Amino acid sequence: MPGPGSQNGRASPPKSENIHGLVRAGDVAAVQRKLQENPALLNDKNPVMCQTPLHVAAGYNNTEIVKFLLDWQGQGADRVEVEAKNMYGETPLHMAVKNSSYESAKLLLERGVHTGAKANNGMSPLHLAVWHALQTGDCSTVNLLLSYNADCNAKDDEGKIPLNHIPGGAGNEMLLQLLTRHMEEQRKQKALMTCHEQQSMAEFEEAISQIVGLQELKMQLRRWARGMLFDEKRRAMGLGIATRRAPHMAFLGNPGTGKTMVARILGKLLHMIGILPTDKVTEVQRTDLVGEFVGHTGPKTRRKIKDAEGGILFVDEAYRLIPSQKSDDKDYGLEALEEIMSVMDSGKVVVIFAGYCEQMKRVIASNDGFCRRVTMFFDFDDFTTTELAEILLLKMNSLTDTSLLYGFRLHRSCTRGAVGELIARGTTEEWLKQMNGGLVDTLLVNARENLDLRLDFSCNDAETMITITLEDLEAGLRQISRQRHLR
Template identity: 55%
Template sequence: MDRGENRHQERRNRHKPSTIHSLAQAGDLTGLRSILLENPALINARNPIMAQTPLHVAASGNQANAVALLLEWNGLEKVDIEATNMYGETALHLAAKNGCTSALKLLLGKNASIEAKAHNGMTPLHLAVWSAVRTEACDTVEALLDHNADVNAEDNEGMTPLSHIPKISSHEKLQTLLKDRLELQLRQKAQKICQLSEQRMTDLEAELNKLMGLKELKLQLWKWAKGMILDEKRKSLGLKVPRRRLPHMAFLGSPGTGKTMVARLLAKLLCKVGVLSSEKVVEVQRTDLVGEFVGHTGPKTRRKIEEAVGGILFIDEAYRLVPAQKADDKDYGLEALEEIMSVMDSGKLLCIFAGYAEPMQRVFKSNEGFCRRVTRYFYFQDFSTLEIAQMIHLKMEEQTDDSLLCGLKLDRSCSVEAIAGLLEQKTSKKQRSQLNGGLVWPLLLGAKDSLDFRLDLNCCDCEALVTISLPDIEVALDTIPGELSKFPSY
């Protein structure tokens, strides 16, 4: 090739159009503006093999002016600040990895995700530390820490940024930077957890106060919740905390004493502190678990178990799974119980077995592993007449627009003491033991029926039309049957 032809080739090369990636790498602002005006879509174009955008290239070369231009570009297409290359790295990752502090600060100023993770789980801080170990320069690390990068973030190998500093090294400044910030972040996290914990305990107490009686149970729940919240705080400070097993429980007591309500409250509480992943409570009885034929019980029970995963499986009248007398070949209750027992160590759900205290002894004795798995026993005492009367008042105060008692109120004569006196006179101890809180709703509906019956159709007295009197409650009490089996279901 002669000299003239060489000069001609040089001129051709000089005027050959550059790619947007090469312009970004060179920091050629004029070229970048020109090519973007001509083809706006190129702003997020990816190069071959590495799949990097112009922003990746400019950031990795610390071309701050080019980074600023791309970030501020006001054309038809906008830069994707979170675009990732073939390794899952953002432009912030590359700026951190290459110690490009100027570019990194510009990206942080535009709220680039400081905790973004590459495919290996590394955050920009991991890579900045890796770079600082090699170069002895801590500028990028300091810039990330100034934006509160998480010093305790773990990569796919469970290593934090601090773990990437060789144990035998002279990187004292880097170690001090990270350790001081880690201590500060742990304190801040613990303080935030304290504030949340205080609110959680306030919420818990408000919920517990809605329950009548159950003084000992409330105290146990409060202590338990406090212990879990303190463990959460210990963990946030970097302290070791023993793994909590799901606390399977037995709720012992008569119907209507609040067992189901407490189970729902527990689900909320345990979900809030992270013990459960869901607030759901799946309520089942024998008929929901036990099949009529061979091979039906296992699948039927497993379906209910699967439905409760993440929350609570509440087995009401659990003693019915274990017959009082020796079971014949057609009783499959024990099979259902064994299915439930088989998943109790899995950590997938919490089981609550509920029923009368005495027949529940059959369940406790039916399986050797039951008492090992069920570690919490709560006794629900029968409500007193005063507590039932308080529940009646509470029910009237909590009426919603879609309630059957919406708009109604109790007469002044219907004091808690007056209603409690009527309950003492008109119901037997056996009736109250069988029904407890189950008396409240039917009693109020019966009182409304009495109100409607005694009012004249021509009555236009607004007060009279909405006021339940003490005689209305007395009439409703007279309709309560002596046996639970004869009581209507509401």
């Protein structure tokens, strides 16, 4: 049972001035100085292994640094990416458990990291914890993961669950008994769930799988889902408890990073787990809220709020409500914002403000009550080429009959890695920042057109007629490039 990227047999780390070397050496003060000088290093990936500082700290069980990174609140810095993956697809939790870094694993689990994350070979943290226990006889991290209900039936790419990797014979009885007992407990827990609960959780996980990246948001959604299920059980037991509410949120990021799409999915998820009475998402911009004359804005905004009751009011490009420069003329955007703020304590609607990170600072500063009411901020980072490839594959695997690509398929050579490399070669950093997810739809439409150009009218092979190849995708990227140069 191989453990990819293992750090077993650690030697004394060499002295280094880069942040990964300082983390490996356990130099907390130096790591603090580095991040204060350059907060962008928080999630920096090192060459070859593509590990973040949190990967390194967790793997070497430098718990003081793990805690520091998890708590980092440096000015202008993103939060630490607790679900970041290295070249083997391993998260910091994978690194901790396969190196018996018990304390670091516990800190990560206390922050709600996903116990079911899978490496490139399909192994979950529990697979790797079992692998380490077989080498050392230390079952502490296995016990820890099981206490957080890690799935004993998770399968790796060979179709094996953690138990399947334990050979019979002397010396392994305790580990076998431990996993067997927890598998039985999880089986009983699943049997106690109603069909409705099982269906709801299956739909929940299916919906969440459509969100690429945004691990922090996914973790929060899982917390809400678990909380709602436990609340149902509490009420079934006759316990009187308060009704749970979803907080108001801000989505910060560039165009094409998926803010609107995630808001729509979020509406369905919050309704699915019982936090919202409906799944509707009312999308508005400045023109939907702001009137041209005195007395028009208030009623116009209130009508939109009324439409959104029971669901989500999604205010896109919210910074447009606040003028970038002071003017002698009255701007009614602030009036619209104040109308929205006045109903946010009612519990009748969940409000999500969305926009560019820098421009949204105007909205935050414009109203003293904004940060009291909007308590959750999510950063939508620009997509990496790998994430864009993942989005492309998701789109092609979930086409509806209204899609322009309905009925078409990708050639088997169009793997996530191959498509990601293609996008990396055919685009620039500036492209990706400006287009993000918007690149995918244009690319697919262009690729379909190239397929039509490439085919001969004598072709009668059905598969060939509907199969988009890497060649088509590459031609689609070139077409986008030409169009951009004409602007």
